[in-house]
Amino acid sequence: ETGVTQSPTHLIKTRGQQVTLRCSSQSGHNTVSWYQQALGQGPQFIFQYYREEENGRGNFPPRFSGLQFPNYSSELNVNALELDDSALYLCASSLPGFDTEAFFGQGTRLTVV
Amino acid sequence: GENVEQHPSTLSVQEGDSAVIKCTYSDSASNYFPWYKQELGKGPQLIIDIRSNVGEKKDQRIAVTLNKTAKHFSLHITETQPEDSAVYFCAASNGNTGNQFYFGTGTSLTVIP
Numbered sequence: 199e200t201g202v203t204q205s206p207t208h209l210i211k212t213r214g215q216q217v218t219l220r221c222s223s224q225s226g227h228n229t230v231s232w233y234q235q236a237l238g239q240g241p242q243f244i245f246q247y248y249r250e251e252e253n254g255r256g257n258f259p260p261r262f263s264g265l266q267f268p269n270y271s272s273e274l275n276v277n278a279l280e281l282d283d284s285a286l287y288l289c290a291s292s293l294p295g296f297d298t299e300a301f302f303g304q305g306t307r308l309t310v311v
Numbered sequence: 312g313e314n315v316e317q318h319p320s321t322l323s324v325q326e327g328d329s330a331v332i333k334c335t336y337s338d339s340a341s342n343y344f345p346w347y348k349q350e351l352g353k354g355p356q357l358i359i360d361i362r363s364n365v366g367e368k369k370d371q372r373i374a375v376t377l378n379k380t381a382k383h384f385s386l387h388i389t390e391t392q393p394e395d396s397a398v399y400f401c402a403a404s405n406g407n408t409g410n411q412f413y414f415g416t417g418t419s420l421t422v423i424p
Contacts, residue, residue, distance in 0.1 A: 202354070239417070240317070240400050241355070241400070241412070243412060243413065254411045288354055299345075299357055302347075302355045303354050304353055305354050
């Protein structure tokens with residue numbers, strides 16, 4: 199167990215709806231990154247938060263947004279859901295720095311119908 | 312941006328044999344290369360990593376090699392066991408972007424008892 203917890207574990211939404219996914223980082227970790235993993239693919243970087251500020255973003259549209267709270271937990275929000283948003287969403291927490299170990303949660307499986 | 316390619320996509324070995332997974336990357340600025348193991352229904356778990364100032368690293372049955380000139384790195388698992396069966400991902404990141412990883416597409420390893 200990594201100490202990174204995500205909720206919910208599974209979610210079904212209808213196209214056009216909005217969704218919020220949550221992540222509690224490992225104790226002491228102030229950096230949280232979100233990844234999207236489509237079936238059979240490697241995770242793709244969405245964005246990273248460090249001390250409540252966005253600290254880098256991958257090639258995802260603005261309808262993917264996030265927050266980080268003072269306790270370093272984080273949310274991923276996706277608006278106007280599309281069928282292609284169906285994927286496993288992973289959260290990873292780490293200490294700051296370019297080569298510190300990142301610990302992943304178990305993910306949230308989002309299905310858009 | 313960075314592009315990480317991973318081969319093979321599937322690999323079957325007999326228990327006790329060795330397994331090798333290879334990755335190439337495109338961005339010469341990448342300098343941190345972790346390997347993750349993902350079991351069904353779980354998030355990726357770090358198994359070994361290597362930094363660009365090191366050519367090889369070993370941890371019991373697992374080793375990673377890095378060739379910066381050729382921009383490729385490999386995972387070697389010796390004396391494979393059935394519990395090694397999982398999907399393995401390589402990843403790359405650079406010091407400018409922190410733990411913002413570019414992942415390969417994964418290798419599904421099956422160890423046959």
